[in-house]
Structures are given as C-alpha cells and as structure tokens.
Amino acid sequence: MSSISGLVAVLLTVLQWAGRGLPSPVRPICDPRVLDRFIMEARDTENALRGCKAGCGVTGTFVVPLTNVDFVVLETKDTEEQALEVQSGLFLFGQALGAVRESVSRAAVKSLIDNNKSNIHSLGQVLRSLHIKDLSLSPAPAVGDSATRKVSSLSELLRVHTNFLRGKVRLLLTNAPACQQNST
Amino acid sequence: MHNCVALSIVSQRQTVTKRDGENRRLELVAYQLCSTTERVGRFVLRDKKMTNNNLNKLLVFCVLFCAQKTSIVHGAQALETKVALLLHAEPENPKCFAEGMSDLTCFWEEDEERAGSADQYSFIYTYQNENSSECSVTALPAAGGKRLYFCRLSQTQLFVPLDIRVFRDELLIHNRSLFIELVFLLDPPANLTLTSTGTQGQLKASWLPPSLKYMGDSMMYEVSYTMAGSHIGKVEEVQASSELILRGLQSGTKYKVRIRVKLDGISYSGYWSTWTDPVLMETMPGDLDPLIVSLSLIISLVLTLLSLLVLMSHRRFLLKKIWPIIPTPESKFQGLFKVYGGDFQEWLGHSTGGLWLRPAYFYSEEFPAPLEVLSEVSLGPALPSSALPPKASEALGEEDEDEKLKRVDSALMEGWRETPQEHWPMDQLRAIHQHPAPWTQSSLLESHDAYVTLNAQNHSGEEPLDDILEETLPLQVLFASGRTSSESRSDLGSFQQSSGLGRLSSQSSFEYPNHTWPPKGPGYTYMAVADSGVSMDYSPMSSSKIDDIGKGVIYTNEYKNEIPAHRRPIGTPIHFAF
Numbered sequence: 001m002s003s004i005s006g007l008v009a010v011l012l013t014v015l016q017w018a019g020r021g022l023p024s025p026v027r028p029i030c031d032p033r034v035l036d037r038f039i040m041e042a043r044d045t046e047n048a049l050r051g052c053k054a055g056c057g058v059t060g061t062f063v064v065p066l067t068n069v070d071f072v073v074l075e076t077k078d079t080e081e082q083a084l085e086v087q088s089g090l091f092l093f094g095q096a097l098g099a100v101r102e103s104v105s106r107a108a109v110k111s112l113i114d115n116n117k118s119n120i121h122s123l124g125q126v127l128r129s130l131h132i133k134d135l136s137l138s139p140a141p142a143v144g145d146s147a148t149r150k151v152s153s154l155s156e157l158l159r160v161h162t163n164f165l166r167g168k169v170r171l172l173l174t175n176a177p178a179c180q181q182n183s184t
Numbered sequence: 185m186h187n188c189v190a191l192s193i194v195s196q197r198q199t200v201t202k203r204d205g206e207n208r209r210l211e212l213v214a215y216q217l218c219s220t221t222e223r224v225g226r227f228v229l230r231d232k233k234m235t236n237n238n239l240n241k242l243l244v245f246c247v248l249f250c251a252q253k254t255s256i257v258h259g260a261q262a263l264e265t266k267v268a269l270l271l272h273a274e275p276e277n278p279k280c281f282a283e284g285m286s287d288l289t290c291f292w293e294e295d296e297e298r299a300g301s302a303d304q305y306s307f308i309y310t311y312q313n314e315n316s317s318e319c320s321v322t323a324l325p326a327a328g329g330k331r332l333y334f335c336r337l338s339q340t341q342l343f344v345p346l347d348i349r350v351f352r353d354e355l356l357i358h359n360r361s362l363f364i365e366l367v368f369l370l371d372p373p374a375n376l377t378l379t380s381t382g383t384q385g386q387l388k389a390s391w392l393p394p395s396l397k398y399m400g401d402s403m404m405y406e407v408s409y410t411m412a413g414s415h416i417g418k419v420e421e422v423q424a425s426s427e428l429i430l431r432g433l434q435s436g437t438k439y440k441v442r443i444r445v446k447l448d449g450i451s452y453s454g455y456w457s458t459w460t461d462p463v464l465m466e467t468m469p470g471d472l473d474p475l476i477v478s479l480s481l482i483i484s485l486v487l488t489l490l491s492l493l494v495l496m497s498h499r500r501f502l503l504k505k506i507w508p509i510i511p512t513p514e515s516k517f518q519g520l521f522k523v524y525g526g527d528f529q530e531w532l533g534h535s536t537g538g539l540w541l542r543p544a545y546f547y548s549e550e551f552p553a554p555l556e557v558l559s560e561v562s563l564g565p566a567l568p569s570s571a572l573p574p575k576a577s578e579a580l581g582e583e584d585e586d587e588k589l590k591r592v593d594s595a596l597m598e599g600w601r602e603t604p605q606e607h608w609p610m611d612q613l614r615a616i617h618q619h620p621a622p623w624t625q626s627s628l629l630e631s632h633d634a635y636v637t638l639n640a641q642n643h644s645g646e647e648p649l650d651d652i653l654e655e656t657l658p659l660q661v662l663f664a665s666g667r668t669s670s671e672s673r674s675d676l677g678s679f680q681q682s683s684g685l686g687r688l689s690s691q692s693s694f695e696y697p698n699h700t701w702p703p704k705g706p707g708y709t710y711m712a713v714a715d716s717g718v719s720m721d722y723s724p725m726s727s728s729k730i731d732d733i734g735k736g737v738i739y740t741n742e743y744k745n746e747i748p749a750h751r752r753p754i755g756t757p758i759h760f761a762f
Contacts, residue, residue: 032401036450068311068344071285071398149313166365166451167343174398 026129030179032170034126038119039165045112046158058103058154062096065089066147067163069171082172083132085147087124089168092148093161094120100154116161123169130176265458266369267291267332273455277358278307278335278350281369281455285396288337288364290319290348292357299323299331300352307335310347340364368447368454370394373405376443378465384435387465390427391443400424404448406456412438412464423448435470 049056065088074082094117101113151157173179270279271293280290290307302323310316319335326332340346342365350358373391381388389407393400401424409430410417417440422428433439440462447454495502514521517531524530 039450066313066344068341070339070341072339163343163363170451171398174401 028131028176028178029126029129030173030176032174035123035165035170035173038123039162039170041119042116042158042162042165045116046155046162048112049109049158050155052109052154055153055155056104056106056109058100060099060103061150061152062099062157063092063148064096064151064157064160065092065164065168066149067160067167069167074171079132079172079175079177082168082175083127086169086172087127087132088147089164090120090123093164096157097161100157116158123165126173130173130178132172132176262371267326269455269458270369276360278348278360280348280360280362280364281367282340282364283369283371285398286338286340288340288367289334290336291332291334292350293326293330293332296325296329296331302333304353305333306351308349308351309337310349311341312345365451366453368452370396370403370445370447370454370457372457372460373443373445374460376441376460376463378439378441378463380465380468381429382468384468384470385431385433387430387433387439387441387467388427389430389441389443389463391460393426394445399447399452402448402450402452404446405443406446407441407443408459409433409439409441412440433467435467435473438464438466440464 065085097113097117097120101110101117104110104113151160266281266283270281270291278290278292280288282288302321305321307319307321308316309319319337322334324332324334343363345361346364348358348360348362349356371394373393375392377390379388379390380386387409389409391405393403396403403424405422405425405428407420407422407428407430408417409420411434420428420430430439430441441464442459442462444457444459446456512521520526520528520531524534
C-alpha cells in the first residue's frame, strides 16, 4: 500500500511539474458569456449581502482598484496597459476577499465569498488563454496607489468588485487581440 | 425651437466643466440666430453682447447650420421623442440618459408658473473619489404648460458612481446617484429591411445595429410583427444579432414589422429605444397547407367510413329497393321446385300438404273435368238390350285424350255458361243410350230423365287418332230432367249448340218432348243417365245398329264426380262420361 501511494504521489508531482513547465496551447476564451456569468454572480453576492447587519461582522479596510472607465482615455491605452490594470485589480480583490472570508462566521456568507474567489481565479485562467500574463498570483501590484482606493465595508467591497468586472475586465476581454482575430 | 436646443447642445460640447463667458455669449448669439433665421418659438437669451470676431464665427456657424439643417432637425426630433419616453419610464429626477459612449443628457420638468429662468438652476455632478463639477442648464418650453431644463455632459466615466445634485437658488431640488452605463437610451436601429427567405410563411428582417463600440455583443433587440390591419402582434427577442427570421407566418399576407433596441443589462443597461417606422412586406403565396390537406383527408375518410357503416347496416333494405327479389311461390309449394322440378302434376300426385288447395283449383270456372271418350262402335247386329259398356277410348294417346277432354270440356263450358249455376248438375253430361224398344222399358229411363247428346264433329280428320280402337264418332248425351219440358226448356234453353271448335254438338231431349228421341248416326253408344234426385245412374246403351253388331263390346267405366256442396244444390253426385 505504501509503495502504491508513493508511486501515485510521484506521478502527480511529475504531472504538475509538466503542466507548469510545458507551454500548453490554450484556446482563447472569447465567449463574453463566461465573464457575464462571473459578473452576475458577483452582483448576486452584492445584492445578497447588502442588507447584512453590521457588515456581516467584517471590519477593517480593503484596498481596491479604481473602476472608472473613460472611453476617450481608454482608446489611448493599449492592451498591455489595460491588462496590467486588470490583473492588479484582480489581485487586490483576491486579497480582500480572502481577508473577508477569514472574518465572516456564517456559512452562507462564506460560500458566497468562496464562489467569488474561485471566479477571480477562473478569470486569471481566461486571461492566460488570451495570452495575457496572469499576475494575479504575484504579490507586487505594478500599478501605483493612484489606481487604488480604500473601502471599509463588505457591501462597498462587493460593489466595487462588481463594477470592476463589468467595466475594465470586460473591456479588456472584448478588446483582446486574440478575440479580435476570431470575430473579424 | 428644438433646433435651437440642438444648436445649444452642439455649442456646449466643448464647455463641459467651465463657466466661460465667451462660450455663454456664443450660446446667446446662436439663440438669436435661431430666432431670426428660423423664427421659431421662444428662447432664452442670457446675454446680448457680442464682438465682431464672434460675429464672424457666428456667420460661419450659420452657414454650417443651414447646411446641416436637416440632420439637426432629425436630431431634434429624436431628442423630443426620447424626452417624452423618459418622462414616462423614469420616475427619478433628474432624468438622465446616455446616447453614446461618452455622453450624458439630464433633464427635469417644471410647471410654467413656478418655473424660473435657467440661470436660477445649477447642476452639480460628482464622480466617485473626484471633485464636483457643474453643468450649465438650458431651458425649453414643453407641451402642457411645462418647461424642460436640460444639462448635457460630453465626457463621462462609466462603471463608477455619479452623484447629481440640482439646486435652484441654492436650494437642493433634486438628488440622484447613478451609473452612466446603466442608463443607456439608444437610437432605434436603422435600415430595417424585410426580405423573403424562399420558404413559405417566413420573412427575414435585417437591420443596422447602433454604432457603439464595445457594446455590440451586449445589445438586445425586440422585433414586433403584425398582420397589416390587425392589432394583435407577436414579439421576438434576439441578442447580439443584426438579423432575424420570422417563422410561422401566414402565406400571402402582408406583415408590418418594427424593431427596437436595448442593452442586455449585464455590463450595460438602459431603456428600450423607440420603435422604428414600420416596414411592410407580403409573404409568399401559399401552397396547400399540409395541415389543412391532412385534416381534410382525415375528415373525408371519416365521412366515408360513416357512410359505409350506414350502408352496411341498411344493406338489406337497400338491396330490396335496388335489386328487388323476385317472389317465388316456393314457400307455398313445398318441394315443387326442388324435388319435382316444377312439375305441378307430379307434385300434385305426391304431395299431401298441398291437397287442401286443390279444390280451389279444381272448381274454378275452367275446371277441367275428366271425360272419357267412348269410341264409336261399327254397325253390326243389334245387341241385346243388356247394357253394353261403351268402349273406352283409353287407347288414345294421353296427349290426344287430354286434348279431347279439354276440347270437350271447353265446349261444354261454353255451351252451358248461359245456364244458371244451380242447374248445372242438371246439365251434366249424361250419355244414355236407350234402345227404342227398351227405351220405355228401361227402369232407368223415366219421364224426368234428360238426355244430352254430345256430337264430336270434324274431329276425326283433324287429330291423329292412331290409338283409337274405334272411332269416336259423335256421341249423343241424352239429357233427362224431371221438370216440365217447358220449364226445363226455359231454364236450359236450347241445347242445340255447337261448340266453338265445331266439334261437339249437344242435343237435349227437350227438343223431342215426346220422347221421340231419334238416335243419330249409324250407331252410337249411349249412356243412360238416370237422375233419381238422390243419385244418378249411368248405363251404357247403344243404338239399334250397334245392337245389331253384337260384336262390339261396350265397356263402361264408372265415374264419379265429386262436386263440392256449394256446387251441388241438389246434392246429387254427378257422373258423366262420353
């Protein structure tokens, strides 16, 4: 038995290493409905926890990215700049949601937060499929503090989260060169 | 007046965030130009001062204005409809809508009586984490004694909350927070066209989506189609597409189609646009609808089955009418056709069940009574007075005998038809031969006896009597009656009759009242019939010549006629032979 379990562990390690190392040709995920689903789930979470008493027991401040989009300004930015903004923002949200999960006690709230966290992780996968570097796991945000702000409540955090997905992330995915080639 | 509003909006595009005196003057001059060149309604003038430089600019502006008059008019009309739409759709104030990616138009309504001038109002807006800004307010008269105040932003930020506050003379009258990407009110799609798909009951609707970058896949369309002249229509939704195939339409019918657009509500949202102008198109003329064809086939099949059922249930009745059964008397005559092949004589002889019918047949007027024909005896020595049986002429062929019988019978019947029925027994054939000598001696012969002579004439030459042993020459049936001769005569009349066939003649003894019955012919066989009132006896007799023969043998046969009671008033059996 021990020899078999050891063999399985070795196999898994090898596969994981192979998965990381070898570049896998991922098909670009250009379907807007993928992100639309994430957006709807984020909105549902925001609506569900809006009436949470005492902020569902969440205290502290969270650093969140800015969500505003000026189309005039946007057209002056290239894809990489946009991607950087998106990825740093996703990183910040991941951090914030992780901290929220630690402080909430109710299981229902926890499951909602977990869902949003997994969605953020999936978004990273989507960005990677579009040949956009996934910086969500990297700790250092490339963008300065001017691109961030602080929130102090869970509802505000979730609202910003929703707006971020609806705006910047969506625009990035819509304008991704990999998807532009397919549509045109 | 709306042209002036549009013009002011155009002129304000570059003056979003700042109060610029020069810009305000431009605005005023534009209004003046509107009023002088177009002579349209009332407008609000803020300042009447201008410089020469500005005048040149205005002249250029004017030229451009005139050239673009049509488009501005169009835009103004669109604005008017949008305003009307939002007045119904949006409860909050100020009502705001975005037409494109970087603009926002806000307005609110006030009653004419309470309304102030536009400069009394201030429109302050603040994006999240940013400083406040102000937008200049313009006013326009509206229908129903109202006034509209507008504010338009030309550079906007989406996906971030926007706070709007409206003040009138430092008094906050409206307060609203919104996301600009959620208040889109687009222009309706352009170039709506209907084409035929080549299939029946279908039309293809295609249109040009609003030209908004980044939002093409978020657009949702609603296509409404109704039959021309009808008020009941159907609606179909389609997402992120620029064409739609309408199915299930009636063939050869004109349809009215229109479309409107809205953002789908996930990333962007807003209000339904106004409907496009309807487009009419007729669908392809239809072939036989398969449903109708199949239904009619089923109905005809059902009707056919029903009629068959009815026919089968009334089959016998119908057969009777169409092909009536020829009635046969087979049921009445058992075995007549099957056993005896229709031979009635045979059947009569063998059947017992039908005997009861026989009297009706036998005693009709044409009742064929059997008769025996006695043959003629050649002349010879006088026979003794003993009764000599007359020769039975049974040697005749059956057929001839039957013929003779029938002839005799018919003659008899013809002759005696005149007689009353009740005298019929008295009129029976009686062949009595009475020898002159024993005439008076015969006990059988009495004064009341009547004798009838039957003379078969002209028969010997006409029928083949091969089998006859002796020629049957005319017989004389002597008829005797007990009544007075006169009475009898009157009753009976003359019996000197000849049959229609000319074969028989009868003589009555009444013609010879004195019993001077002259025997006729060379020799005849007679049968004396004695009617005693109770019974009648026959005794064969022959003429004198026959008596002389002595050779011939006279054979007699006893016959008895059975007459039913109604035919025999006297009740005597009747015998006759000849």
